[in-house]
C-alpha cells in the first residue's frame with residue numbers, strides 16, 4: 232500500500248497508509264479507499280474527515296477541504312465573539328469555522344451558510360450537532376432576516392483565487408474541489424467586494440467581519456472593508472501561514 236501511495240506522489244505515504252488502514256473496516260473497503268487516493272482524491276475526502284483546530288470535521292467529495300491556514304480565521308473569530316453572541320460562518324463549506332467557534336467560544340446563536348448544496352449537506356452534519364443552523368443561498372440572501380444588524384462576528388472564507396491562477400493549483404484542489412469554492416473572479420476579489428459592501432448592514436453595533444485573504448491580496452481586501460465604512464486591520468500568522476482582514480463596525484447606537 233505504501234509503495235502504491237508513494238508511486239502516486241504521496242509524500243507522507245506511511246502516515247497516509249496508517250490513516251487509511253484505521254478507517255477501513257474490511258480489506259475490500261481499504262482497497263477502494265487506496266484506489267481513490269491513488270487516483271488523486273484529497274486524503275481528507277477519502278478518509279471522510281479533516282483535522283481542524285484539533286477537531287475532526289466531516290468532509291464530502293467536491294466540498295472544499297478545510298485548510299490549516301484557516302485556523303487563524305476560526306481562532307480570531309472565537310476570540311472576538313462576546314459570550315452568548317451571534318456568530319455567522321458565511322461561505323461555510325464543511326462548516327469547519329463554525330464548529331471551531333462553537334468549541335472555542337460560547338455563541339448564543341451560530342449560523343452557517345453556503346451556495347453549494349453539497350457543502351450545505353456536509354455542513355449540516357458538522358454544525359447542527361454543535362447547536363448551529365445551516366442554510367443554503369447566495370451570500371447574505373441565505374441568512375434569516377432576523378440576523379440583520381445583530382451579527383457580532385461574521386467569519387468569511389470565500390473563494391479568492393484569481394481565475395487565471397486556478398490552473399496553477401495542485402490537481403487535488405483543481406480537479407476534486409468545486410470550482411465555486413476556488414474561483415474568486417479575475418482579481419480574486421469578486422466575493423470579497425460583495426461581502427464588504429453588504430456586511431455593515433448585518434453587523435451589530437460592535438460587530439466585526441473577518442475575511443480570509445492572501446498576503447498579496449490583503450491590502451485590497453482591507454481597502455474594500457474600509458470603503459464600506461469599517462475600521463480595518465490585517466493580521467498574519469506565520470505558524471499556519473494564514474492572513475485575515477478584519478473590519479469593525481463603527482455604527483453608533485441611536
Ligand SMILES: C[S@@+](CC[C@H](N)C(=O)[O-])C[C@H]1O[C@@H](n2cnc3c(N)ncnc32)[C@H](O)[C@@H]1O
Nearest residue numbers: 295297322323324345346347369370388390412
Ligand atoms: C474557499 S471555500 C471555504 C469553505 C470553508 N469556509 C472553509 O474554510 O473550509 C469557499 C466556499 O464558498 C462557497 N461560495 C462560493 N460562492 C458563494 C456565494 N456566492 N454564496 C455563498 N457561498 C459561496 C463555496 O461553495 C465554498 O464552499
